[in-house]
Amino acid sequence: MPKSDFHKRSRSEWISKVDQITHSGDATLSWQHVDDIVSRLDPFMGSNKNHAHLPKGGGFDFLSVSHGREPGCIEFGIFTGTTVVVKPRRLVLERIASDPAESFLMLELDDLEPSGSNQKDRERSTLRRQEEAIEVGRGKYVGRAAYEDGYFVDDRGYERELPEDARPVLRLLNGQIMLVTKGSIWNGSSRTYSGLHDGMTTPQIRAVIQQIIDDLAAA
Structure with missing residues (x-):
């Protein structure tokens, strides 16, 4: 057309x-x-x-x-x-x-508020007014590197496989x-x-x- x-x-x-x-x-x-x-x-x-x-x-x-x-x-x-x-x-x-x-x-x-999924990127996310992350549970985020690695580190310091419903998210702050x-x-x-x-x-x-x-x- x-x-x-x-x-x-x-x-x-x-x-x-x-x-x-x-x-x-x-x-x-x-x-x-x-x-x-x-x-x-x-x-x-x-x-x-x-x-x-x-x-x-x-x-x-x-x-x-x-x-x-x-x-x-x-x-x-x-x-x-x-x-x-x-x-x-x-x-x-x-x-x-x-x-x-x-x-x-x-x-x-x-x-x-930035989720804090990656503390090193928190300041940058605030300045950019947006945050890229991977959601691994309802409202729970980890850094985007987890999508490539196939795992993330939980709050207790243990490595966890990404759940099947993990998804990349762009949060506009x-x-x-x-x-x-x-x-x-x-x-x-x-x-x-x-x-x-x-x-x-x-x-x-x-x-x-x-x-x-x-x-x-x-x-």
């Missing part, structure tokens, strides 16, 4: 999902309960169905969303097989009436995740992949997008 056709389809599908929540002009809606956040995000999940811009830059397609194993957390599946763990504070939907495909979701995150459609103004700019959204409020982002829409219409 040509890229332009793909973007047209992506934008159309995005509008449909936004309009299932609200289709009455410009709107700002928000949710704070974890159950509500998961249910509102779920329709937007899937390969090529969204692109999530991460707090420190870069991003992924979020394939799935579910309640997390850590208290108050939710989890996203991504194509690498890693699970992204975050603690949501609020989900905001900004619907832009003049071009609904440019509407966006902002997931504001509460703070997560704070910040904001912005979800947009592919083919959107925000996703089409290389500047936005630096984590630009993380230093802005949703009204500020909305104003930037609206100005671009207006400029394009006037050209």
Whole structure:
């Protein structure tokens, strides 16, 4: 499928999902309960169905969303097989009436403490505001080297084989995740992949997008 056709389809599908929540002009809606956040995000999940811009830059397609194993957390599946763990504070939907495909979701995150799975990396994780680890039990983490070694050292100093359900995890410790459609103004700019959204409020982002829409219409 040509890229332009793909973007047209992506934008159309995005509008449909936004309009299932609200289709009455410009709107700002928000949710704070974890159950509500998961249910509102779920329709937007899937390969090529969204692109999530991460707090420190870069991003992924979020394939799935579910309640997390850590208290108050939710989890996203991504194509690498890693699970992204975050603690949501609020989900905001900004619907832009003049071009609904440019509407966006902002997931504001509460703070997560580094797990301490690797004490040497704790300071680095805090500075990077994210932590890569291997989950070996519900909310129990060890360093990523365990995935290659096939074992980890438990709290008592004994070597243990990795359980069958051990999984790589990326824990985002704070910040904001912005979800947009592919083919959107925000996703089409290389500047936005630096984590630009993380230093802005949703009204500020909305104003930037609206100005671009207006400029394009006037050209």
